[in-house]
Amino acid sequence: MSAEKILSKMRQNKRNWSMRHLLTVADKFGVPCVNNASSHYVFSYEGIFENLSIPKRHKDIHPDYITKFLRFVEKVKELQQ
DSSP states (O other), X not given: OOHHHHHHHHHHOOSSOOHHHHHHHHHHTXXXXXXXXXXXXXXXXXXXSSOEEEEOOSSOOXXXXXXXXXXXXXXXXHHHO
């Protein structure tokens, strides 16, 4: 599934998303993600002062983190324009 399609579906339904989907979107927009074998994934982008930290889960990511991720990606898209 493409990154834009993932984002569109995430906006409609914030449930049932895995880290694989978030990493696909991050890769599309050039957002670095670091894990270093820890319990969280950390997304960062130049020009955004606060990093986004999302717990590493084997199942679905909590909808609150999806909301935060969507806001983060919107900020990234604004900076890229």
